[in-house]
Amino acid sequence: MRQSNLYIVLYAAMLTIVCGGLLAFASESLKEKQQENIALEQKQNILSTVMTLGENDNAAELYNKRVKAFVVDFKGNVVEGKKTTDIVVEAEYKKPAQERLLPVYEFRSEADPNKIEYVVLPIHGFGLWDKIWGYVSLQSDFNTIQGTVFQHKGETPGLGARISSADIQDRYKGKKVFEGEALASVEMMKGEGNDYSSEQHKVDGMSGATLTAKGVNNMLKDYLACYENYIKKTKQP
Amino acid sequence: MSAETAVQEVKKSEPLFSKKNRKLITNPLDIDNPITVQVLGICSALAVTTQMKPAFIMALSLTVVTASSNAAISALRNTIPSRIRIIVQLAIVSLWVTLVSELLKAYVYDVSKQLSVFVGLIITNCIVMGRLEAYAMGNKPWPSFLDGIGNGLGYGMILMIIAFFREILGSGAIFGYKIFEAAGIHYQGNGLMLLPAGACILVGLIIWVQRSINGYREH
Numbered sequence: 001m002r003q004s005n006l007y008i009v010l011y012a013a014m015l016t017i018v019c020g021g022l023l024a025f026a027s028e029s030l031k032e033k034q035q036e037n038i039a040l041e042q043k044q045n046i047l048s049t050v051m052t053l054g055e056n057d058n059a060a061e062l063y064n065k066r067v068k069a070f071v072v073d074f075k076g077n078v079v080e081g082k083k084t085t086d087i088v089v090e091a092e093y094k095k096p097a098q099e100r101l102l103p104v105y106e107f108r109s110e111a112d113p114n115k116i117e118y119v120v121l122p123i124h125g126f127g128l129w130d131k132i133w134g135y136v137s138l139q140s141d142f143n144t145i146q147g148t149v150f151q152h153k154g155e156t157p158g159l160g161a162r163i164s165s166a167d168i169q170d171r172y173k174g175k176k177v178f179e180g181e182a183l184a185s186v187e188m189m190k191g192e193g194n195d196y197s198s199e200q201h202k203v204d205g206m207s208g209a210t211l212t213a214k215g216v217n218n219m220l221k222d223y224l225a226c227y228e229n230y231i232k233k234t235k236q237p
Numbered sequence: 238m239s240a241e242t243a244v245q246e247v248k249k250s251e252p253l254f255s256k257k258n259r260k261l262i263t264n265p266l267d268i269d270n271p272i273t274v275q276v277l278g279i280c281s282a283l284a285v286t287t288q289m290k291p292a293f294i295m296a297l298s299l300t301v302v303t304a305s306s307n308a309a310i311s312a313l314r315n316t317i318p319s320r321i322r323i324i325v326q327l328a329i330v331s332l333w334v335t336l337v338s339e340l341l342k343a344y345v346y347d348v349s350k351q352l353s354v355f356v357g358l359i360i361t362n363c364i365v366m367g368r369l370e371a372y373a374m375g376n377k378p379w380p381s382f383l384d385g386i387g388n389g390l391g392y393g394m395i396l397m398i399i400a401f402f403r404e405i406l407g408s409g410a411i412f413g414y415k416i417f418e419a420a421g422i423h424y425q426g427n428g429l430m431l432l433p434a435g436a437c438i439l440v441g442l443i444i445w446v447q448r449s450i451n452g453y454r455e456h
């Protein structure tokens with residue numbers, strides 16, 4: 001009986017239904033908790049580009065107090081009626097640059113809520129194997145990089161995956177994104193161990209991960225161009 | 238292989254931790270070690286052992302998955318049609334692995350991010366499938382559960398030994414704590430230890446040491 005085709009088909013079907021049901025149940029009941037974690041991580045990422053978060057800092061509270069989040073379009077105008085939480089950066093990335101909706105996170109001064117201390121901009125692109133994304137924060141001159149966070153989905157561990165380490169991200173600190181009025185972005189060079197401290201638009205590369213670095217360069221250039229109009233509008237002369 | 242030809246028949250009156258059952262846990266630690274004797278699960282032993290923390294979580298997750306799939310398959314062993322038994326085993330293993338991964342994501346998000354693909358890779362770990370085929374299909378749930386725990390620990394032990402040497406020689410740290418730096422010594426990490434080849438050499442050395450101690454010979 002156990003070898004009959006009918007038994008096998010029914011057994012497989014039952015197994016699929018039971019396993020599928022269990023997984024669906026687990027996924028649904030844990031979804032809220034998981035999404036909370038993801039939202040918190042995003043807030044931590046945004047904050048970590050402008051400051052060092054300590055163990056005891058409440059990222060959610062700090063975020064609510066200091067960060068003003070809104071959405072702009074390619075022309076730099078604020079899009080009313082859209083919240084940053086509605087925007088999926090990955091989905092916007094697939095649209096042509098001119099049509100993208102772009103979230104902006106302005107980090108306001110504690111003393112004067114109208115004064116922008118830093119601005120944090122989400123970026124998204126493609127590395128060697130899969131998507132890469134992150135945030136770049138600019139100081140109030142809208143030119144000097146305060147910090148960056150890069151994440152990746154499938155870059156090679158030990159090589160391209162190093163973009164998510166502080167060691168690589170810190171290389172961008174203090175670099176300039178504009179050359180006069182023109183957007184120049186920051187480029188990660190080929191080869192590692194060279195000194196670019198006097199160069200405003202270049203950072204040291206990652207040995208063995210030139211293609212991931214290229215992806216990061218394209219991502220920065222692409223998104224800084226998207227935000228260029230917003231930056232020029234908001235920048236106080 | 239059918240369930241009727243059970244390798245070991247455990248009597249009802251037998252205590253939970255009889256000598257035979259204790260052996261199920263202790264044997265995989267030494268003379269029946271999944272990595273150094275059966276040479277299974279080598280792929281993940283090379284992949285997750287550059288640092289001790291992911292190696293530890295991996296060992297823990299694998300132990301949970303092996304033990305619970307062993308118990309589940311053993312409970313179902315008399316109903317599983319032999320022609321599709323591998324796919325049934327795979328489905329049960331994936332079920333547990335996905336549950337573990339979802340739970341990690343909900344309650345220890347940091348750790349789950351660090352492990353990322355490794356947890357999913359437990360599905361393809363030869364040890365899990367190996368124990369299901371070799372043991373759980375022919376034995377009762379409780380001994381199968383112990384067998385899973387034993388093999389998970391045997392795997393975990395070797396993983397931790399490899400990770401210890403790779404992390405300390407490769408990046409001069411233990412569990413992410415930079416000991417050489419703390420002691421004020423400048424240490425240039427050995428790049429070979431960070432590559433899979435370093436783990437291969439270490440596995441070879443461990444097998445050598447183990448076999449010269451317990452006198453194991455291939456038959």
